[in-house]
Amino acid sequence: MSKTRHLAVDIGASSGKSLLGTWDGEDLTVEETHRFANTSSFVDGHLRWDIDHLDAEIDTCQRKAGPVDTFGIDTWGVDFALLDSSDGLLGRPVHYRDHRTDGMLAELHQLIPAEKLYAATGIQEMQINTLVQLLALSRQEPDVLARARTFLTIPDYLHWRRTGVKACEFTNATTTQCYDPVAGSWSSELMSAVGVDASVFPAVAQPGSSPLAGFVLPACHDTGSAVAALDLEDGDYWISSGTWSIVGVNVPRPILSEAARLLNLTNEGGLHGTFRLGKNVMGLWILQEWLRHRPEPLSHLLDRVNKTQPFQGFVNVDSPDLLAPDDMPAVLQRMLPGLDGEAILRSVMESLAVKYRWVVAALAQASGIPCRRVRIIGGGCQNALLNQMTADCLGVPVVAGPVEATALGNLAVQIGRQDPGAVRHVQRAIARMTEPQVFEPHPDDRWDATYERLLQPV
Incomplete structure (x- = not known):
């Protein structure tokens, strides 16, 4: 088969990188094309991510890689962006280590018993969870929530900026404590309890799906x-x-x-x-x-x-x-x-x-x-x-x-899509190329x- 080129952008809490993967049907070769810092700072009283900086760095990743068959972005979980009715960003996304969620777990349990919350989501109790952040937002900045029309996790936001596709990828959606894994859908009951309109949450898409030509959702x-x-x-x-x-x-x-x-x-x-x-x-x-x-x-x-x-x-x-x-x-x-x-x-x-x-x-x-x-x-x-x-x-x-497991796994899903056998084939190629x-x-x-x-x- 002819060779295909795939770009994985992997962003962690302190830095990001892009790996260009070339796949010939049996072997995978990779090249790091760009590396950059991920920073946060206090803005308007909260610790916030510099999302515009990340946006610009991803542009650099794509420019340095040149033409590719597919691309995909993965990041950390729980944090999110909110868009208004004109798709304007309602403030820079707040960092999960911000203190706005201090004491909010106890308040959440007053609204939803811990047993019920776990049965509905299966997510561990942490004050950084998206649901806890949304509760804090509803208490501290209700005007922001009132203006929100779209909720996107960080990689979903960065994908939307490049594709126009509004979707929440499955692996990231499940980390939010807003998703019911048994029903396979967002939990409107939980969102209502913390004062969030469930209609702002877009459809959930599976890793390996391709909502647009040249774009494959990795495990985000x-x-x-x-x-x-x-x-x-x-x-x-x-x-x-x-x-x-x-x-x-x-x-x-x-x-x-x-x-x-x-x-x-x-x-x-x-x-x-x-x-x-x-x-x-x-x-x-x-x-x-x-x-x-x-x-x-x-x-x-x-x-x-x-x-x-x-x-x-x-x-x-x-x-x-x-x-x-x-x-x-x-x-x-x-x-x-x-x-x-x-x-x-x-x-x-x-x-x-x-x-x-x-x-x-x-x-x-x-x-x-x-x-x-x-x-x-x-x-x-x-x-x-x-x-x-x-x-x-x-x-x-x-x-x-491997050290670069995240970017390599991103590539594995881009290449194998939603075929378990094809993904495993790439995983075995990754095992051969690393020591x-x-x-x-x-x-x-x-x-x-x-x-x-x-x-x-x-």
Whole structure:
């Protein structure tokens, strides 16, 4: 067959990139064509994304790539844009770390009992969720909601800017806590409860669909695209490791049991109608913020951390105090008094591995799927020390890579469309072109002791 060219634009919380993929029917070759920063700043009293900057950078991605057969964009989830009756943007999109949602989870539960909310959406309780953001907006800026005529998640907005197509892609729609995965539609009851007109939500489109020539919807949620890069085997769990660590396992249908709710697990859409049962962990955000305040090459820091005595302390990595602190090192020093910087960061990484173990155990309990291996993907898979800690703590092999799983999964869906066999064919090509690193577990009773003594389920 003749070669086809496909452009994947992958935007995370701190940066974005574009990969140009060339497919010959058997092998995939990729070339990074552009890389750019993603920034936020305080505007009109809220932390907001610079969406115009992203728009311009995507234009640069497309210009540098040249002619392509298809393109698609993936980003982080939960945040959104609102358009008025003239399709004007009603303010720059607000960042999920903005404090407008502080205290809103409790108010949401006064309107909708937690049990009912989980049964209707299957989404974990987090104050960053879209539904919580919409409740905050209805309380704090009702005039903005009154003027809204279209709701679009961030990748849907960026796609609309290029195609004129207003649609919410399935994997991202399911992250909003506004979508009913059993009914397969938006929940007008939930939206009404928080003061939102359900008519502003457009139709939901499946990943791999092509609403316009030259445009194929990837799995627009970045974790959905990352997992789409993997040719998974039975018993494979995965960790999409970046600013957040999302720990999960693929399941054929959403798991909405009371046990899953009490474990605060989330059901997010995957390819071909499947779901990703998972849970967010604070992830490498903690390390990123440490380095922002105390800049140095990450490799130098990790080399010193690796030489530091293990198991000196433990921290709840999902503590609200770590979500958006002004000074991460100061917060960690208060949480781990008496430890120097290297010991603090080693304790944080050990605590991450222990939290991964707890989440995997929770997922196995809810799904009935035993964990035989963990695939770590995304930028965080380059942290060899954390990979080894994860293997040691969980007692199973860890396979790290690919680093660019999100953009590669984006390409896999563009190429394979809605054909599961075709997508798997591309996934196997991705496996051939990358060289994952395997970390075998080294038994150490101290992991068990740390897990049993210190980890508190949250």
